[in-house]
Amino acid sequence: MVERAYARRTMSTTISLRVNGQDERHDVEPNQTLLAFLRDTLDLTGAKEGCNEGECGACMVLVDGRAVNSCLMLAVEADGREIITIEGIGDAEHLHPLQAAFLKHTAVQCGFCTPGMIMTAIGLLAENPDPDEAAVREAMAGSLCRCTGYRQILDAIHEAAGVMRVVPAVEFGMRGPAGPSGVAPGLMAPGSAEAAAGVKVLGLPEMAP
Amino acid sequence: MSENRWVGQAVDRVDGVEKVTGSARYTADLKFPRLLHAHVIRSPHPHARVLAVRMERAARMPGVRAVASGRDFPFHTGIYLKDQTVFATDRVRYVGDPVAAIAAESEEAALAAAALVEIDYDPLPPVYDVLAGIAPDAPLIHPDLGSYECVPWITPKPGTNICNHLKVRKGDYAAALATCRRVFDNTFEVPQVQHVPIEPHVSVACFDLAGKVIVHTSAQSPFTVRHLLCACFSLSHGDVQVTVPAVGGGFGGKAGINLEPIAVALAMKARGRWVRVMVDRAEEFYATVVRQALTARLVSGVDDDGRVRAQKMHYLWGCGGYGGYGVNVVRAAGYTCGGAYEFPNVEGDSIGVYTNRPVGSAYRGFGMQEIHWALEQQMDIVARGIGMHPVDFRLLNCLGPGKTTVTGQVLDAHVGRVDLCIKRVDEALDLRGGAASHLRSDEVLDRRANGRQAFHGKGMACAVKAPAMPNDAASSVVMKFAEDATLEILVSGIDYGQGLKTVAAQFAAEALDLPMESVRVRGNPDTNLSPYDWQTVASRQTWATGNAILKGAEELKRQLFVVAAQVLDVSVSELECHDGAVVHPPSGRSIPLMRLVMGYQFPDGHAIGGPVAATSSFMPEGLLFLDPETSQSAKPVAKWTFGAQAVEVTVDAETGQYTVDRVAACYDVGRVINPGLIRGQTYGGIVQGLGTGMMEELRIDRATGRIANASLMDYKIPSSEDVPVEMLVSYVETPQTDGPMGARGIGEHTMIPTPAAIANAIFDACGVRIHEMPITAEKVLAALRAKEARG
Ligand code: FES
C-alpha cells in the first residue's frame, strides 16, 4: 500500500491549459484533482474544499464556460481546457455584476461558499440569462451555504441577471457574451491586466516572530 | 431615536470585497514551507479500554516525521470541566475519539503509516441514551470524574454519568400543582445534530527551535485557544502565539479548542516543522463536536384563567463522550428553563449525562432551540387544551417589564418586549386567519404538493436567550490612527460572517464622525499583537466590542481635543469631531485630523501631542452567581434578547411531505445597527432552524456506535430549494441600557424558535403533534395514519 502510494506520486503527467487567461504548463499526479491543482500548484485558493465529494459546491470553477465541481475532476482531465476561477472574474475596481450584487444584497457572511456560489451563478446565467425564482433555486441547490439562509444570495443573482441583460458586459470592464473561446458572459478578457491582477501569490507566513 | 450617519444605515460589509473576489485567506489557504500532513487515528469503538498503542512500525515508515499518542501527551483539556485528554490514555468514549496521530511529508504517507499502528482495545458496553446513562447500574463512562479539574459553578456527580446538574426552585411547585384545575405532562426529544460549517476544522502548528509555539487555526476564540493550550501543555502564555485567519463558519463548533492540541502535540515531536491537522467532511461530522441531544419532560399546571401556576421542566442532555464545553449548555438551559414565560412556581432540573456518542458542545443557540422545542410546543398544547388561542395564551403568560424570571430576576423596563414581538408576527402572518392566497399558485409549492389534497396551518413560537459566559468575560480593542488619519481598530472578536468588523467600523465612524472609508477594522487576530477578547460566542460581540469601541472613541476625542484646544486657543469643551476634522463651532475654525493624529507642529517648528491611540475594554458589571440549591439570583446574566417566529405550512395529506411557505420573525434587538447584516442573521438563523426542525439528525448505528450518515449526501442541510417563499422579518427597538447605542445580541436567537413553530403549524394544519425533532415526512405521515386509525 505504501509502495503504491509512492509509485503514484512518481507517475506524473504534463498538462497544458489556460487558467484565468494565462497559459499554464505543469506536471500533475494522476490522482490529483483539479481543485488540488488550482489551490496547491497555482495558489488559486478562491475555490474551496468543503467536502471533496461533489456535495457542497464550494469548489466550483468554470471549465470551458460551464460550472464544474473541481473536486470531482482530475487535473489531467483539464488538459487543453480553459479554466476560470473566482480570481479571474473581477477585482476591487472592476467587480463582476454578480460580485457587486452579492455586496449590495449582503449575500456574503463567512464568505467560504461565496466564490463557489458566484461561479455557479455565472454558469447558470450563461445558460439562462433570465431565470425565474424556481430556476435560480434549482441551479443553486448544489451550492451549500450554512450562514445566509440563501435569500440574499437569490436576490443578488436576480439583480445581477437583470444588470447583465441590459448593460453590455464591457461596461464593467468585462468581456462580452461567450465567444469562440467559450468564456461565459460577464468575464474579463483573458490575459487582461485585471485578470492577471487576480492571480496573486501571497508571501509565506513567517516561521517565527 | 435620532438619525445617525452610520449606525442603523445600510452600510456594505467592510470585508465584502475580499470575500467576493476570493482574496480572503482561510486557514487551509495559507502556505507553509515543507508542511507536514497529519492523520489522526481514531477509536473504532464507542466505549473501550485502551490496552496498548504500538506505533514503532508506523514511525519507521518513509516520510513519517512524528508520531504521538496518549503515552506522550497524557494532558487534560476542557474549558469548564477538564474531562478530556489530547489523545485517549486508558479509555475511548466514542467512535472517533483520537488515540494517536501521525505527521508525514504527504497525506498518503501519513495514511499509509496509520495502517501500521496497532492498538489493543478491550470493548466495554456502550451507553447511547440518557435514560440508560442515568440508570443506577449504568457503566461509568468517566470513572475518574471526581478527580477532574472543574470551575466552581459546574457540579459533576462522581460515581455517576452526570457531568453537571443545575436545579431551579422557585415558589412551591408541588403545592401549586395540587391546586391546578388542569395538568399537562409531555415529553419531547431532540437528537444530536452537527454544525456543518462549510469550512471544516483545520489547525496548523509549529514548535520552533527557540521554544515558541505558533498556531494558525480556524477557531472562534484565539485567546481561549491560547489559554487552554498553555494549561494543557504547561506552557507560558508568553511562548504561545495563536492567529485566526478568515473563518468559514463556526456556529459554536469552533468555540473553545478542537484540533489545536493535536497539531501542537505533533509539532512538539517534529520540532521546527509546520504540521497541519485538517479533518475531512466525514470526520467533521463525528470527530469534531456536535450539538447535544435532549430528552425533556414538561409538566404544566394551569388555572381556568389561562395562567400557568406550576411548571416543571426536566431536561436530560446527552452530552456525548466528553462534557468539557457542553456542561455550560446544561447550565444555561437550567437558568433559562422557563423560556419567555413567567412561572410563579417552578421545579427545574437540567442534567448533563455522558453517552458514548460524539462530543456535545456549543451550537448556535446554546441549548435554547432544544428547550424551546419542548417548551413552545407545551405552551401550544396547554393553550389548545384549555380552549385559548395560542397567541392570547402567550401574551397572558409571557415575561416582560416587572415580571419575574425562573431565577427570581425582576425584569426592568429596558429588557426587551416579547409581547410586542408576538403581536408583530401575529399581524404578519394573520395567525387567526386562513392561508395566504398568493401562496397557492407559487411554483415551488405546486411542484411539491403536486395538486394533491393539502392542509394549511400556522403556528408560532417565542424565543429568549442570554449570553452564557463567565461573569467576567471581557472584550478589548486598540484604536490608532495612521499618518493619513485612517483609523485602524484592532479587535479580537472573530468576524466569521456575522459582521463584527462592519458594525465595529460603524460604531467608530459614528462616534468620531468619520467617513466609513477612513476606518479599517483589523480582525484576523494574533494573540501576540491583538488586544484580549474572551470568545466570539454567546451573541456577545456587537455588544461587548461595540461598547469597547465607543469608550475608546471618547478617549481618542479627548486626546485630539487637548491638542486642538491649544492650537485654536479655545476650551476643550467647545470642540467636536466633524467629518474628519476637529471643529470649533462658535468660531467656525477647524483642524483636519491629519494634522493632529501624529501630533501638531506649529509654524515655528515646535510640536505638541503625539500619535493618537487608545485601548479600551468592556466587561459586564453587577452579575451575580446563582444560588447553588435554587439558582435564584437577582442578576444571573448580562442581558436577555426576546423574539418570536410564526410559520405557515402546507402538508401533503397523502405523503406527509410539507413545505414551510412563509416565516415571520420579530426580535427586540435594542437597536438595529445594520439592516442588511441583521436580515442576514435572521434569514440565516431561520433556514438553519428549518434544517434542524425538518431534516437534520446525526444517526448512530447501535451495533457499532458509528455515525450512519457522516456525509453531506446522507446528512442533508437546507439548500436554496428549501428557502421559504416569504420570510418577513422585523425588529422592535427597546434600547439595552448597557448596549452600544442600545444594541443587544441577536446572532443565535434567530434559529431558536423555528422548529417549535413548524411543529405547532403542522398541528394547526392537520392535528398531529410531532414530539421528536426533526419533523420528517415519515413522522407526519405515520402520525396522520395513526390519527385516522383512531377515527
Ligand atoms: S468540495 Fe467540491 S463539492 Fe464540496
Ligand code: FES
Ligand atoms: S456565507 Fe458562510 S457558508 Fe455561505
